[in-house]
Amino acid sequence: MPVWLSDHEYATLRAACAQMLPSGEGTPGAEEAGVADYIDGFLGAFTFDPPRIWAGGPSSGRKGGVAGFATFHRLSPLDELAWRMRLEGSQGKPEREFNGPVVGLQERYRDGLVALGADFTEVEGREQRRRLRDDEAFCELLWGHCCEGMYGAPEYGGNRNTVGWDYIDYEGDVQPRGYSDAEVSQP
C-alpha cells in the first residue's frame, strides 16, 4: 500500500525502478530492496510524525548498540520549510517563494510517471527503457533516488534486509563495533 503515490503511480514507479535495478538469479534488484517504497516514503515523508527525513543515531543496532536509526529526528521550523519546499514545492505560498517558485519532487514525480505512459507496466522491458531514456531529467532524478533506495540505510524504507549492501559485500553502518586496526591496515 503506497504512502503517497496512487496505486497506479506506484505500479509505474515499481516497474521503472525494476528496469533501472533489475533482479537476476542471485542478484537482488529494486524489487527485493523495496526501492519504490523508499521513494514513495520519501515523497510522503510528512505523512509521518516526525517526518521521515533524518533517521536517528548513534547506531542502528545491526552491529550492537541501540537501534537509534528507527527514531527519526524532529524538524525545526526552518528544516520543515526547506523540506516542504523540496517535496511539495512552493505552491504559490509567499513564504516559500522568496527566490521565486520552486517545483517540488512530488510534482516532478507525478509528471514524470505520467510521461512514462499509462500503459508503462504493460509494455515490454525494451520499450520501458526507451521511455525512461527519453525523459533525461526525470531519469536522472529517479536514478539518484534508486541508488539511495538500494544502498541507503534500511530504516528509510529501501535496502530491505540489507540486500543491497550484502550483494556488494558492504557491511553498512558499523557502529559501535567499527573495524579493528588489523582490518584497517591489512589487505
Added chain:
Amino acid sequence: MSPSAIIIGSGPGGATAAEVLTRAGWNVVIMEKGRNHLLDPDDLTRPAEDYSNDEIKFISRYFLGPDPLVEPRAFRLSADDGEHTHVGEVNSIPTTVGGGGTHADGKVPRFREEDFGLFSTYGPQEGAAVDDWPLEYDELEPYYAEVERAIGVSGREGANPFAAWRSGPYPMPPGAPMYGAVLSSAAAEKVGLHPYEAPTAANSIAYDGRPACNNCGFCAFFGCPIHAKGDPVALLTRAMATGRAELMAETYVSRIITQGRRATGVEFIDRDGVTHTREADMVIVAGGAIETPRLLLLSGLDHPALGKYLMVHFQTIVVGHFADMRLHPHKGRSVTHVHDDAMVQDDRTRQAAVGAGLPWFRGGLVEHSGGGLPIMEARHSPWGRLHAQTMRESNLRERMWAFIMQGEDLAYATNTVDLSPSIRDARGYPVARVTYQPGHHEMAASKYHGKILQSVLEEMGAEWVIHTSSPGVSYHGIGASPIPESRHVMGTVRMGDNPDTSVVDRWGRVHVLDNVVVADSSVFVTSSGYGPTLTLVALAARAAHHLAGTAPEAPAAG
C-alpha cells in the same frame, strides 16, 4: 562584574574563543544559526547521540546544513558574468553547532614558518596580493601546542622532515594506517617523496573522556557517532562545564549593532522568527570566511578590503585504478597519510615555475585517500543490466586510490564575497555571493605536481591514472564544475597592521571597531597549502587570550 562576550558561530574558532574566555572568568553567549546535534540538550557538557553512519542523512539530505533551498549562496566566476551564474550550494561548511569541525575528517597540520612570510620568502606575483602576516610562527607556536592538547591531536613528532619546530610531542600517537595509504606511502617514498602520518584530531587512544576512534570510516563529511573527533566538541563541552557559557542554537544574528567605534550588541532572530537584541562588552565573529564578511556587510561595515582576497584551496585530484586489489578505503579515518613535498621548493620546482612564466609556485598538502561510499559509487555507475556486476566489482569504491593536493591559492582582489543583489535567504536577508576563479599560479602548480602524483600511482601499480581538479579548468577537459569543492575557505577579512589595506589588526580586532574581534579563517593573509583549521583555532585562542590578559597553558609536567 565579569566581562561578557557574544560569540557568533560555534565552529572551531567560536568554540575556542568560548573555551579560553570562560576559563578566564568571562561570561559568553554563543549564538549559532544552525541546530544543535552536537551536545546533549539535557546536559550541554556531554556530547549528543545524533550522529550516525548514514549516507542518506549526511550526504543526500543536508543533516548538518546549510540546506541550499533556504540558505543558498550565489556564485559567478567574475564580474563579467553578470549577477550570478549559479544559486545553491557554494563551498558549504556545516551550519550547525560545531560548524565545520563536525564534518571534517580532522586533519590538522600546522603551518610552517615560511607560511607566515610568503612575501619575504618568495616575493611578489603579478596580479596577486602576496603579503606577510603580521605575526610569525614562533609567536603562534604556544597556541598551536595548547589547542592540540585541547582538541586532542594524534601524530608523530619527527615524521615529517619539513615540519616547523614544535615545543613538544603530539598528545597522542597516530592511529592505524589505512591499507591503501600503506601502499601509496611506500610508492611515494620510492619516487623520493616524504609521506607521514597525518596529524589528526581523532583519538587514537581514549583521551579527555572521549573514546578512541574505532575506524568506522564515516569520517569526512560525517559527524562522529562516538565523538572520537575532538574538534570542537571538546572545546564546547569544556566551556559549558564552566557554567559561564550559554549556547543559543537556531539563533540567526542579522546585525551587529554599533555606535561610533563600538558595538553595543547584536540583533538576532530566534527559531520562531522573532527579532531580539542582546548587549555585551565584546562581540566575537566566527562565521567562517563567507558568512563573517556577509554579516559585517549586513552590519554596515564599510572597508575597501572587506570581502576581498577570498582564497579556496585549489584541489589537484589524481586518481588511480587498481584492478587486482581491494583497498577497502571505507575502513579507517578517511585519510591517514599525507606528504608536504609540494610545499617545499627545490631546483626542479623553481625551474618549472620559471618555465610557466612565474617567479615561483607552491602546491599544497597531499592527502592519500580512497573512494567513497556505495550510494556515491552507484550514482556514477550505469543503470540497467550491468549495474549489479559493476557495483560488485566496485571499481570506484574498492579499487581506486587517489591523491588530493590542497594547493596554495594566492589572494586576488577580484576573488570576493559580497551581498547578492537579488537572492535572499528564508529570513529575507541577502545571501553571500562568491566571485571566484583561480589564477595562473594555481593552475601551473597543479599541472606540475599532478604529474608527480601520477607517477606515484603508477609506481603503486595503477592500471590507469586520471588527473583533474576542483575547480575544474579547461585543460583537463573533463568538465568539472567551476565552483570549488574545497571547504577550506580563507581570506575576506584580512589581518594586518595597516588599517587602509587590512580589516582587522594582528589580534583579529576590527580596525574601526574597538570591541569586535574576528576569530576564524577569514583573517588569513595567505592560504598556505595546509588545512586551515588548526591555524584558525590557534589564532582564535591567541585573540581570546589577548582579550582576557591570559597566557596559553603550559603542558602538564611529566
